[in-house]
Amino acid sequence: MSERKVRILVAKPGLDGHDRGAKVVARALRDAGMEVIYTGLRQTPEQIVRAAIQEDVQFIGLSCLSGAHNHLFPKVTSLLEESGADDIIVFGGGVIPSDDIPFLKEKGIKEIFGPGTGTDKIINFINSLCDE
Amino acid sequence: MNNIQEFSKEIKKGNKRFIAKAITLIENEDKQATELINSLYEFCGNAKTIGITGPPGAGKSTLVGELVKHIRSLDKTCGLILVDPSSPFTGGAILGDRIRMPELTNDSGVFIRSMGTRGSLGGLAKATRDSVKILDASGYDYVIIETVGIGQAETDIVQTADAVVVVSVPGLGDHIQTLKAGIMEIADLFVVNKADKDGAPKTARELRLMIEMSNYAVEERPPVLLTDALSGTGIPELFTKIEAFIENNLKSGKFESRRKEQLLFEIQDILDYNVKKYIKTKIDKDFYKSKVEEIFNRETTPYVVTEELFNILLNKGE
Ligand SMILES: Nc1nc2c(ncn2[C@@H]2O[C@H](COP(=O)(O)OP(=O)(O)O)[C@@H](O)[C@H]2O)c(=O)[nH]1
Ligand SMILES: [Mg+2]
Numbered sequence: 519m520s521e522r523k524v525r526i527l528v529a530k531p532g533l534d535g536h537d538r539g540a541k542v543v544a545r546a547l548r549d550a551g552m553e554v555i556y557t558g559l560r561q562t563p564e565q566i567v568r569a570a571i572q573e574d575v576q577f578i579g580l581s582c583l584s585g586a587h588n589h590l591f592p593k594v595t596s597l598l599e600e601s602g603a604d605d606i607i608v609f610g611g612g613v614i615p616s617d618d619i620p621f622l623k624e625k626g627i628k629e630i631f632g633p634g635t636g637t638d639k640i641i642n643f644i645n646s647l648c649d650e
Numbered sequence: 651m652n653n654i655q656e657f658s659k660e661i662k663k664g665n666k667r668f669i670a671k672a673i674t675l676i677e678n679e680d681k682q683a684t685e686l687i688n689s690l691y692e693f694c695g696n697a698k699t700i701g702i703t704g705p706p707g708a709g710k711s712t713l714v715g716e717l718v719k720h721i722r723s724l725d726k727t728c729g730l731i732l733v734d735p736s737s738p739f740t741g742g743a744i745l746g747d748r749i750r751m752p753e754l755t756n757d758s759g760v761f762i763r764s765m766g767t768r769g770s771l772g773g774l775a776k777a778t779r780d781s782v783k784i785l786d787a788s789g790y791d792y793v794i795i796e797t798v799g800i801g802q803a804e805t806d807i808v809q810t811a812d813a814v815v816v817v818s819v820p821g822l823g824d825h826i827q828t829l830k831a832g833i834m835e836i837a838d839l840f841v842v843n844k845a846d847k848d849g850a851p852k853t854a855r856e857l858r859l860m861i862e863m864s865n866y867a868v869e870e871r872p873p874v875l876l877t878d879a880l881s882g883t884g885i886p887e888l889f890t891k892i893e894a895f896i897e898n899n900l901k902s903g904k905f906e907s908r909r910k911e912q913l914l915f916e917i918q919d920i921l922d923y924n925v926k927k928y929i930k931t932k933i934d935k936d937f938y939k940s941k942v943e944e945i946f947n948r949e950t951t952p953y954v955v956t957e958e959l960f961n962i963l964l965n966k967g968e
Contacts, residue, residue, distance in 0.1 A: 522674075522678050523677070523678065523741075523766075523768070525674075544744050545744065547742065548737060548740065548742035548743055548744045549737075549740055549742060550740065550742060551740045551741045551742040552742050553736070553742060553743050553745060553764075553766050554742070554743065554744045554745065555745045555746075555748065555764050556744055556745065556746045556748075556749065557748045557749060557752070557755075558746075558748070558749035558752060561752070562756075564756060565752065565755045565756060568666075568755050568756065569748060569755050569762075571666055571667050571670055572666055572669075572670050572755075572761055572762055572763060573670065573762075573763060573764060574670035574671055574673065574674045601667070602667065603667065
């Protein structure tokens with residue numbers, strides 16, 4: 519009876535004003551049966567973490583096109599840790615140079631999906647972690 | 651989960667992480683949720699609850715955001731439950747109400763939870779009711795529930811509130827029709843939002859006319875207010891009216907009788923829910939299938955079969 523539904527926060531930190539990619543991902547996740555909490559543009563890491571805690575999501579998907587990912591993504595993971603919520607898995611997407619990926623992973627970002635990643639890849643990623 | 655005592659202690663302290671976890675247990679129909687509610691129940695009943703409903707796009711979330719900002723300016727705290735429809739096909743949902751109230755996420759005196767309707771066993775009203783209890787026990791002064799006002803399930807939800815606000819907008823002729831068909835009666839207050847748009851006064855006039863022709867007693871006719879949720883115009887007035895409605899009900903005894911009616915509904919609803927769940931565990935799909943065959947072949951009738959099933963449920967017969 520008590521089956522846990524996947525809940526996931528899709529957030530856009532930073533100042534860029536494009537959320538087409540984030541919306542495509544959100545819709546794909548919904549179509550895969552997940553509950554996607556979408557918080558809109560220009561969210562601060564504090565807002566993202568607070569929303570994630572109140573919504574009790576298992577995942578946070580961050581999309582960043584502004585180039586500030588090296589600052590913003592680690593800020594999210596460190597705030598999660600401070601709040602005792604580092605069981606929430608964070609992944610990212612957007613325009614992220616592959617050179618930055620090792621650094622981001624070191625900072626606790628579980629996976630980075632580059633531009634043009636198929637949404638099924640993201641869904642598989644989430645499902646495989648849920649099965650663990 | 652840790653033990654229930656620990657959990658309810660944290661909830662009473664207002665620990666948001668625990669509040670959130672509790673609501674998840676409720677949503678997932680976890681057994682521990684019931685234990686938790688039982689242990690918190692004596693601490694519930696203090697929050698005033700406000701239900702906000704209306705058609706999609708009417709500006710409910712924007713209005714809720716402004717209303718909460720106003721309530722916060724009066725130094726009161728707010729818990730919010732924002733319900734949006736899940737896809738009936740996949741069970742998934744995009745819950746986007748938070749977009750309309752981004753500032754509130756950083757406010758320590760506000761807790762916001764988005765909920766999908768999910769729609770299994772009609773457990774939605776139950777899940778909302780129980781989530782309200784968690785927020786209530788956490789000490790929030792007000793709990794606001796937003797739902798899309800379309801079906802019975804949604805109206806069931808807002809009817810758990812102390813005051814129900816139905817939001818309309820200008821130029822939605824159809825919506826006025828659906829009001830006639832039943833949502834009308836659940837409103838304690840009407841709001842015509844998007845008052846900045848042409849036609850708002852006309853919509854308000856139409857609503858007032860409908861109210862006059864409906865079954866409300868003269869002294870209980872709900873007020874019709876105009877708001878512009880984008881600018882916040884009319885929001886303080888709305889809150890004053892909501893408060894006045896609740897205050898009057900407290901004085902007249904209607905507040906108490908309404909809550910008692912809701913409790914009666916609640917226990918019947920839980921019983922209903924448990925019975926349905928019980929039936930599911932007792933009678934499997936194959937059994938139904940074979941019975942359908944028999945009925946189809948006119949070997950028996952639907953009434954004979956249900957009688958038989960009923961006896962199985964009561965553990966009589968074989
Ligand atoms: N012009 C105008 N637009 C509004 C007003 N209130 C909300 N909106 C807009 O209406 C759209 C839907 O608002 P939302 O709050 O999400 O509606 P909901 O679906 O009822 O929760 C958004 O684009 C809002 O910016 C208002 O008072 N006037
Ligand atoms: Mg809404």
